[in-house]
Amino acid sequence: xxxxxxxxxxxxxxxxxxxxxxxTEALLxxxxxxxxxxxxxxxxxxxxxxxxxxxxxxxxxxxxPGELGRSAAFAVAAARLALADAGLEPEALQHExxxxxxxxxxxxxxxxxxxxxQLAAGGPAAFEPTTVARYTxxxxxxxxxxxxxxxxxxxxIAAACAAGNHAIAHGLDAIRLGDADLVLCGGAEAFGRRMFxxxxxxxxxxxxxxxxxxxxxxxxxxxxxxxxxxxxxYEHATARGARVLGELLGAAVNCDAHHPVAxxxxxxxxxxxxxxxxxxxxxxxxxxxxxxxxxxxxxxVNEAGAVRQVFGDAIPPFTAAKSMLGHAMGAxxxxxxxxxxxxxxxxxxxxTVNHRRTDPECDVDCxxxxxxxxxxxVVENHGFGFGGTNAVILIGRP
Amino acid sequence: MRIAASAAWSPYPGRITDGPAAPVDHAAALPPAGLITxxxxxxxxxxxxxxxxxxxxATAFAVSAAGKLLDGAxxxxxxxxxxxxxxxxxxxxxxxxxxTILRFGADSLIKPKPYQVDPGAFPVxxxxxxxxxxxxxxxxxxxxxxxxxGRAAMAQALRYSRRLxxxxxxxxxxxxxxxxxxxxxxxxxxAARPAGAEPHPVGEGCVMLRLTAADAPGPxxxxxxxxxxxxxxxxxxxxxRRAVASGGTPELVVPxxxxxxxxxxxTKAIHAVLGRLPEPVDLYARTGDTSAxxxxxxxxxxxxxxxxxxxFALTAIDRTGLACCVIGTA
Numbered sequence: 001x002x003x004x005x006x007x008x009x010x011x012x013x014x015x016x017x018x019x020x021x022x023x024t025e026a027l028l029x030x031x032x033x034x035x036x037x038x039x040x041x042x043x044x045x046x047x048x049x050x051x052x053x054x055x056x057x058x059x060x061x062x063x064x065p066g067e068l069g070r071s072a073a074f075a076v077a078a079a080r081l082a083l084a085d086a087g088l089e090p091e092a093l094q095h096e097x098x099x100x101x102x103x104x105x106x107x108x109x110x111x112x113x114x115x116x117x118q119l120a121a122g123g124p125a126a127f128e129p130t131t132v133a134r135y136t137x138x139x140x141x142x143x144x145x146x147x148x149x150x151x152x153x154x155x156x157i158a159a160a161c162a163a164g165n166h167a168i169a170h171g172l173d174a175i176r177l178g179d180a181d182l183v184l185c186g187g188a189e190a191f192g193r194r195m196f197x198x199x200x201x202x203x204x205x206x207x208x209x210x211x212x213x214x215x216x217x218x219x220x221x222x223x224x225x226x227x228x229x230x231x232x233x234y235e236h237a238t239a240r241g242a243r244v245l246g247e248l249l250g251a252a253v254n255c256d257a258h259h260p261v262a263x264x265x266x267x268x269x270x271x272x273x274x275x276x277x278x279x280x281x282x283x284x285x286x287x288x289x290x291x292x293x294x295x296x297x298x299x300x301v302n303e304a305g306a307v308r309q310v311f312g313d314a315i316p317p318f319t320a321a322k323s324m325l326g327h328a329m330g331a332x333x334x335x336x337x338x339x340x341x342x343x344x345x346x347x348x349x350x351x352t353v354n355h356r357r358t359d360p361e362c363d364v365d366c367x368x369x370x371x372x373x374x375x376x377x378v379v380e381n382h383g384f385g386f387g388g389t390n391a392v393i394l395i396g397r398p
Numbered sequence: 399m400r401i402a403a404s405a406a407w408s409p410y411p412g413r414i415t416d417g418p419a420a421p422v423d424h425a426a427a428l429p430p431a432g433l434i435t436x437x438x439x440x441x442x443x444x445x446x447x448x449x450x451x452x453x454x455x456a457t458a459f460a461v462s463a464a465g466k467l468l469d470g471a472x473x474x475x476x477x478x479x480x481x482x483x484x485x486x487x488x489x490x491x492x493x494x495x496x497x498t499i500l501r502f503g504a505d506s507l508i509k510p511k512p513y514q515v516d517p518g519a520f521p522v523x524x525x526x527x528x529x530x531x532x533x534x535x536x537x538x539x540x541x542x543x544x545x546x547x548g549r550a551a552m553a554q555a556l557r558y559s560r561r562l563x564x565x566x567x568x569x570x571x572x573x574x575x576x577x578x579x580x581x582x583x584x585x586x587x588x589a590a591r592p593a594g595a596e597p598h599p600v601g602e603g604c605v606m607l608r609l610t611a612a613d614a615p616g617p618x619x620x621x622x623x624x625x626x627x628x629x630x631x632x633x634x635x636x637x638x639r640r641a642v643a644s645g646g647t648p649e650l651v652v653p654x655x656x657x658x659x660x661x662x663x664x665t666k667a668i669h670a671v672l673g674r675l676p677e678p679v680d681l682y683a684r685t686g687d688t689s690a691x692x693x694x695x696x697x698x699x700x701x702x703x704x705x706x707x708x709x710f711a712l713t714a715i716d717r718t719g720l721a722c723c724v725i726g727t728a
Binding site for chain 2: 115132137138144163170253255257261270385386
């Protein structure tokens with residue numbers, strides 16, 4: 001049997017809470033992170049709400065806040081939180097085989113907005129060097145620099161809204177193959193004007209609230225944050241007496257190869273099947289789905305349909321953390337993975353909030369509005385993105 | 399990991415290391431070092447006429463190069479359609495299409511209403527547009543992603559690809575790097591260039607490899623290592639030592655660090671580890687600064703200049719301080 005990968009720490013930075021305890025408490029309480037947008041002036045927009053991380057102070061997490069963009073600062077904070085949660089000091093990892101894999105959708109969104117403003121005001125000759133440096137610096141390399149892990153392997157995986165799961169899947173392969181004993185993996189994204197504007201323009205922003213799987217859902221709410229987990233080789237974790245939060249049982253990634261933005265039901269179903277096969281599990285072993293659940297009409301009906309293709313009528317309950325967190329793009333499925341861990345740890349299904357009536361075309365039990373106890377052994381976490389990129393991971397109770 | 403085939407778009411119809419240098423565009427609106435473009439590239443001809451209104455050049459280069467590798471392969475190397483579910487697509491970039499991204503953002507600031515932006519440009523502005531388009535246009539349904547990492551991105555993409563192959567998730571990977579020469583990228587690179595570094599024209603192009611795990615003869619990638627340090631020579635020395643330890647000692651080295659003013663540090667590290675000097679290949683004079691594609695063109699240069707079977711190394715130092723070394727055999 002190949003080497004097993006267990007999760008020994010989690011670091012969420014989100015609109016509803018930072019750190020595993022605060023995040024879990026808010027998640028199970030069904031708290032929404034939606035508020036008025038503060039990242040930029042919303043004058044002229046019809047929609048003016050989002051899910052920003054409130055009161056984030058980069059200097060709490062880094063000695064060089066001026067050098068890091070917001071997404072890299074989120075990533076550094078999430079990495080520090082995850083390591084502390086795992087009972088690890090960064091110094092202790094300097095001679096270990098470490099991979100840092102961070103999923104992102106875009107380069108730093110805040111710095112990008114600055115560059116766009118510089119372009120609009122003075123043409124490209126007006127680009128400022130410090131903005132450019134923060135814009136293009138990789139999140140994974142920023143973490144390695146911050147933690148003093150100079151020999152750690154780093155990679156930023158740009159796979160749109162599925163990127164967090166992509167990074168976690170890559171971490172699983174690195175551990176199984178013996179390339180790494182410890183992986184910091186997940187995703188990070190900052191709230192930016194361009195992504196918000198794009199969604200606004202194509203009509204996929206919710207007028208009031210993110211209501212995944214609801215008959216009256218009319219779009220998503222853009223968000224931000226970071227989610228990083230400590231993935232450790234099983235023997236490595238047990239040798240140091242680590243507390244295990246969950247086991248990463250399997251993962252799969254694939255591509256629709258169909259349309260840049262419209263999802264494909266068959267490809268999502270195939271990705272789920274590939275993940276089950278990778279984990280050696282039958283669909284009946286899955287107790288809950290941590291859904292991609294964006295709240296857009298297209299995604300939710302497609303996702304429910306794809307799950308039905310694989311599970312038949314025995315569909316496990318769905319829980320859509322985006323109803324609380326908003327859509328944190330490259331970080332979203334990594335935060336979904338941490339929500340899955342929270343569910344396994346608490347043996348409770350987190351709710352899908354803002355729910356009024358379930359769309360009969362989706363026809364799923366989305367754990368409406370209130371969390372509830374459940375016997376959870378395996379949770380399936382979904383992430384799908386623009387470009388038709390899909391990634392599914394399976395997390396088991398330790 | 400075997401390089402079963404390669405395809406490229408560069409300013410040169412043939413080899414990138416020979417012949418007269420490509421002309422440099424010194425238009426007034428560009429930074430002083432100018433641009434080197436791929437001459438005569440027409441997206442409609444190379445990609446097809448449909449769905450290209452908003453497509454950026456970097457994506458068009460990649461779609462075309464991927465097509466050459468998939469459709470052009472013959473005999474035992476031919477890729478049947480059924481295997482495209484077991485084909486991965488991994489494309490290195492600095493920021494995706496900077497021109498599309500920033501013009502979209504600037505439009506939002508300039509137009510009467512902030513949401514009066516071009517909806518067709520929205521999906522193009524996401525960084526994984528290029529691998530997504532390669533997949534759509536060639537029906538490649540395997541793992542699909544962009545890797546962003548500036549000058550280190552191609553090394554990271556190769557390492558990511560090797561792991562996908564080793565995990566058994568794919569039978570082959572199309573792994574490459576692509577960039578477009580636009581005023582936005584030229585000014586971005588101009589702003590980012592460290593003081594004292596020699597300015598180079600900003601270039602463009604794409605290098606795409608078909609990688610397999612198969613143990614057949616031919617060129618291969620033996621090792622990839624990266625290391626971070628605030629001192630560029632220390633970083634590259636570390637990366638070189640670890641790449642050599644797993645990939646063997648190279649007989650020639652293609653350097654790329656001069657564009658950021660790290661040429662001296664690079665030469666020092668190569669000499670310290672290998673007791674030799676890098677090849678006198680000045681990629682930047684040939685292709686211009688191709689950012690994430692620089693290591694891809696360094697690989698092409700190594701394959702062009704080294705005799706079959708010769709071990710080579712490629713070195714790079716990203717502006718973040720991340721140095722990388724790729725060791726392979728021609």
